[in-house]
Amino acid sequence: MxxxxxxxxxxxxxxxxxxxxxxxxxxxxxxxxxxxPREPYDxxxxxxxxxLGTWDPDRIVLPAAREDLDLDWRLGEHAIGLxxxxxxxxxxxxxxxxxxxxVLATGAAPRQxxxxxxxxxxxxxxxxxxxxxxxxxxxxxxSRVVVIGAGFIGSEVAATCRERGLDVTILExxxxxxxxxxxxxxGRVCAGLHTDNGVDLRLGATxxxxxxxxxxxGVRLAGGEIIDxxxxxxxxxxxxxxxxxxxxxxxxxxxxxxxxxxQAAPGVVAAGDIARFPSRRFGQMLRIEHWENAxxxxxxxxxxxxxxxxxxxxxxxxxxxxxxxxxDRKIQLAGHASPDDxxxxxxxxxxxxxxxxxxxxxxTVVGVLGMNRPRQVMQLRPLVAEGASWDEGLARASVL
Amino acid sequence: MxxxxxYDLCESNAVCMxxxxxxFEVRDDDLLYILDETPPESLRDRVEEAVRRCPKQxxxxxxx
Numbered sequence: 001m002x003x004x005x006x007x008x009x010x011x012x013x014x015x016x017x018x019x020x021x022x023x024x025x026x027x028x029x030x031x032x033x034x035x036x037p038r039e040p041y042d043x044x045x046x047x048x049x050x051x052l053g054t055w056d057p058d059r060i061v062l063p064a065a066r067e068d069l070d071l072d073w074r075l076g077e078h079a080i081g082l083x084x085x086x087x088x089x090x091x092x093x094x095x096x097x098x099x100x101x102x103v104l105a106t107g108a109a110p111r112q113x114x115x116x117x118x119x120x121x122x123x124x125x126x127x128x129x130x131x132x133x134x135x136x137x138x139x140x141x142x143s144r145v146v147v148i149g150a151g152f153i154g155s156e157v158a159a160t161c162r163e164r165g166l167d168v169t170i171l172e173x174x175x176x177x178x179x180x181x182x183x184x185x186x187g188r189v190c191a192g193l194h195t196d197n198g199v200d201l202r203l204g205a206t207x208x209x210x211x212x213x214x215x216x217x218g219v220r221l222a223g224g225e226i227i228d229x230x231x232x233x234x235x236x237x238x239x240x241x242x243x244x245x246x247x248x249x250x251x252x253x254x255x256x257x258x259x260x261x262x263q264a265a266p267g268v269v270a271a272g273d274i275a276r277f278p279s280r281r282f283g284q285m286l287r288i289e290h291w292e293n294a295x296x297x298x299x300x301x302x303x304x305x306x307x308x309x310x311x312x313x314x315x316x317x318x319x320x321x322x323x324x325x326x327x328d329r330k331i332q333l334a335g336h337a338s339p340d341d342x343x344x345x346x347x348x349x350x351x352x353x354x355x356x357x358x359x360x361x362x363x364t365v366v367g368v369l370g371m372n373r374p375r376q377v378m379q380l381r382p383l384v385a386e387g388a389s390w391d392e393g394l395a396r397a398s399v400l
Numbered sequence: 401m402x403x404x405x406x407y408d409l410c411e412s413n414a415v416c417m418x419x420x421x422x423x424f425e426v427r428d429d430d431l432l433y434i435l436d437e438t439p440p441e442s443l444r445d446r447v448e449e450a451v452r453r454c455p456k457q458x459x460x461x462x463x464x
Contacts, residue, residue, distance in 0.1 A: 295452065378414040
């Protein structure tokens with residue numbers, strides 16, 4: 001039986017791992033380390049309610065972080081190294097924190113715009129500090145906000161800025177936004193939400209650089225065109241935060257590679273955005289950046305640490321699910337979509353922006369996408385869990 | 401146990417319905433309806449899971 005656990009990362013995955021350890025009866029020492037000094041908080045509202053200004057940051061503290069779990073919090077302290085042989089995590093001040101069991105949950109950090117340094121008025125959005133800094137600039141009423149990247153974060157920021165009455169341009173390098181996540185047909189539908197709501201959406205737009213010295217003044221496109229901007233938000237994806245465990249002996253390949261029970265090494269597990277695991281269901285390695293996965297995976301990773309005999313450990317193989325709120329629309333995807341999947345609208349209509357579509361691969365239902373149809377998405381989610389055939393999926397969707 | 405919904409927070413993601421459809425139902429008006437406000441103890445594990453998984457943290461349980 002392990003005597004002490006260190007959890008590195010105090011966001012959803014880490015905090016839910018701590019909560020699960022206690023629920024499962026673990027009564028040893030639990031140390032939770034995170035470089036962010038703030039009380040652990042929930043991140044989805046950072047691109048929506050908190051950015052809009054309708055929610056105070058106090059409202060997003062994670063409830064699990066306020067439970068009396070007898071945790072040894074080390075917030076505002078960065079883990080900078082890991083020694084697997086002597087089993088300790090090194091902190092910034094060179095202090096060592098020893099462990100029997102370790103949970104890696106440091107998440108991911110936003111990709112920065114290549115070839116640019118820090119410039120006032122240019123933001124990424126990941127932490128509460130990012131959000132509050134951006135919010136302050138938005139409160140000044142900029143004449144134009146440019147969002148670089150039409151992924152989910154960029155799209156939500158654009159929607160929030162429109163709700164604030166601001167002029168917004170989105171610059172997206174691809175010809176179709178979200179193609180990798182949702183395929184071309186549904187990517188085009190999502191792009192339509194921006195144009196429906198008065199956003200200047202530029203597709204196939206390659207950013208060449210930023211204009212401005214003391215503060216951003218614009219974005220220069222390849223080809224020379226300059227788009228004026230008082231605020232620029234960069235939403236071009238994230239990179240797993242693994243720099244601190246490079247060279248530790250763990251396998252790093254776009255995240256920490258774990259086995260199907262979430263173990264990266266004996267007594268070391270990983271969860272959340274940082275962890276890449278082999279999915280039996282989809283027959284491929286997956287690294288999932290979703291809110292729900294962070295909770296489920298944090299819980300599963302904690303339970304894995306408590307299993308003495310690895311052959312008894314359950315396999316982690318969820319049906320991923322996420323949502324994105326943009327304008328007055330809610331996009332939800334259960335399962336996993338690929339650009340090559342067959343896509344069929346089975347309920348409602350794309351024109352009304354209220355519909356459900358199924359994704360099929362090799363004759364099997366692999367995904368359910370909904371726009372403002374949460375009930376139907378949840379009713380059809382089991383199709384993915386069961387690995388239902390495409391015909392079975394169409395039949396069940398037809399009687400919704 | 402009694403299920404409590406904060407309707408100011410609920411955004412009808414229907415996660416709860418996916419976990420415990422005996423208790424939670426999101427209908428075609430996109431609103432959440434509680435089918436059983438005081439579900440039996442046999443459903444406790446799933447109802448607690450629904451509370452934990454609510455993306456808006458709009459659900460809670462009280463023990464009266």
